[in-house]
Amino acid sequence: MNIAVVGLGIIGGSFCKAIKKYTDHRVIGINRTKSTAEKALKEGAIDEIGTHESLENADLIILSMYPQAVVDYVSRYGEYIKKGAVVTDVSGIKRAICPQMTELSEKFGFVFAGSHPMAGKETNGFDVSDADLYKNASYIIVPCNAGDSVVNMLSDFAKSIGFGTVKITTPEEHDRMIAFTSQLPHVLACSYVLSPCCPNHKGFSAGSYRDVSRVANINSTLWSELFLENKDPLISELDILIENITKIKDAIKAEDTDALKALLEKGREVKQALGE
Amino acid sequence: MNIAVVGLGIIGGSFCKAIKKYTDHRVIGINRTKSTAEKALKEGAIDEIGTHESLENADLIILSMYPQAVVDYVSRYGEYIKKGAVVTDVSGIKRAICPQMTELSEKFGFVFAGSHPMAGKETNGFDVSDADLYKNASYIIVPCNAGDSVVNMLSDFAKSIGFGTVKITTPEEHDRMIAFTSQLPHVLACSYVLSPCCPNHKGFSAGSYRDVSRVANINSTLWSELFLENKDPLISELDILIENITKIKDAIKAEDTDALKALLEKGREVKQALGE
Structure with missing residues (x-):
């Protein structure tokens, strides 16, 4: 054709x-x-x-x-x-x-x-x-x-x-899932590299830095459009993420080893159940 | 030897x-x-x-x-x-x-x-x-x-x-930089996979999902110890990250295209200046 x-x-x-x-x-x-x-x-x-x-x-x-x-x-x-x-x-x-x-x-x-x-x-x-x-x-x-x-x-x-x-x-399921799988990592990458430590990372970094920061070299025009046109699902994912990061942060702050381990274990279990 | x-x-x-x-x-x-x-x-x-x-x-x-x-x-x-x-x-x-x-x-x-x-x-x-x-x-x-x-x-x-x-x-610079380059991505990975969307990601995901979630299959005993023994630098990095994610979230919420683009551009500039 x-x-x-x-x-x-x-x-x-x-x-x-x-x-x-x-x-x-x-x-x-x-x-x-x-x-x-x-x-x-x-x-x-x-x-x-x-x-x-x-x-x-x-x-x-x-x-x-x-x-x-x-x-x-x-x-x-x-x-x-x-x-x-x-x-x-x-x-x-x-x-x-x-x-x-x-x-x-x-x-x-x-x-x-x-x-x-x-x-x-x-x-x-x-x-x-x-x-x-x-x-x-x-x-x-x-x-x-x-x-x-x-x-x-x-x-x-x-x-x-x-x-x-x-x-x-469906359009609805697509947009909800993409907010998580694709848009959230792009928000994260841009947020991550804004740490004052970032410009000095060389010599101190390996795969973890590379992976999280990879997509920070973003096309801001395209992604602004994508983020704004998927506002509600993306904000919902951002709220969930901030809440989960804050839980881990609070456990570290309180030096609560059991709570911290339990939170990390939950992450590990999700990943392991997916066979990844 | x-x-x-x-x-x-x-x-x-x-x-x-x-x-x-x-x-x-x-x-x-x-x-x-x-x-x-x-x-x-x-x-x-x-x-x-x-x-x-x-x-x-x-x-x-x-x-x-x-x-x-x-x-x-x-x-x-x-x-x-x-x-x-x-x-x-x-x-x-x-x-x-x-x-x-x-x-x-x-x-x-x-x-x-x-x-x-x-x-x-x-x-x-x-x-x-x-x-x-x-x-x-x-x-x-x-x-x-x-x-x-x-x-x-x-x-x-x-x-x-x-x-x-x-x-x-020095021990101080090491711990401050590692909080950013290594510990933060591990907190992120575990927080990220706790979204209710995660177990259904297959078919909706590609490199971005894979990269951010990679280290979620964490050794919780080791990393709890590392996080707790590097408490202050890590909490400082977590606060900076949450603040930067929140700025992007607020711009999306307000449908403020200019502010959103400016924040993404800042990320892109850091990454580009590093030649990555």
Whole structure:
């Protein structure tokens, strides 16, 4: 099939490269910055450089853009989308996208299902995109108004380009879980590196520092949007986290070894029950 | 030289294996559980199984035990240590060890310098010890009453078995920095996995979840001891962290995009200035 990938950053670029590496589909790359699209074409990551007019040739459209930009783009260019085409996004939030995209799909006659590829790096842009970024990662599908056949098609497609598992869920469950698995670690990383000790960490640090601080090199525009559009679940997770940190802090302050050990044991048990 | 390694867990075991792999020193392994020492001997990680009486044959003694156990062991068996021998530990705290160990070194006539190898894994025990655990890691030396020649000897020794850098510091700076680089991430990991979302994370998670939760599979006995013996610096770091998380939370709550972006930018700038 013909696949249009709109937005050739790390996520979109990795889709293009994975499709070219692992399938026979034809890839149309659409990107605001021309030079990036030209680079992608030169590297063989896409078969042609497209514009919004190319949307009419696509059977599957992957919108690899910031959440609000997805809605804006389709509002503007939805009329170019082929009737019955499957449109998906890659956004890290779904409640703020799905109702509007479902409405637009009805208006313009395409099928929308939300997607969220659970992979990334601590740096961004086409240059760090990778045909194997999605290897063994999870591909989340939020069906919205898509029926089983479309969900199955997306699922098969995801597996064909390397994803290891597919998770089908609702916008609500997606956003609640992502607040915990992805947004919370990003808040944490930025908060962590603001300690006055951080600039002097070298020589005193190892894996623990590296892991917690890894994603602090954040795209503040993207993540501000994600955090604000997932306000309630994220604040709920932040409250839970602050409460749990405070419990451990209080046990240390009170020099209450038993309480402290019990709290650490609870953490260990959760992790061990997960087999991790 | 003859090196006695007391305690054949992941840290002690890795010292033995690295010494055997990269140097010609002779290794005496001393361990409470006989079967572990026998395993180490069988695997060639040590040259002989020793007891406290073997300490008199050692030029260098590496005490790879819990902090309080280091002091207890030397209090009990210090008379067996050869005069002028170099004794070091591997503890993650130093203010609680150094004064007592310095006193014991004067009493028994050995030289003590504290060490802290900045490496580990999320699992423990001899079975996961590794000749290359220390490859490119930092080796921290807290000289205590050791002179330059002993510090240089330890530094050369560390580099000879794979350590990439050596950091020489005071007990106070060590404990303040380690509260941030190592203890804080362990408190965080345990606090993080206590979210009710955690048991259902599979399919919704990727690198960020994995990184923050990695060390939650904690040895609660060891880490309770480390946290309590480094109470003040750790509580100070926990207060700073909670304050920074709360600032981000408040900006999200107020839907203050500018404030939120500014806070995330501050994190990004710290990380970027470090070239990470």
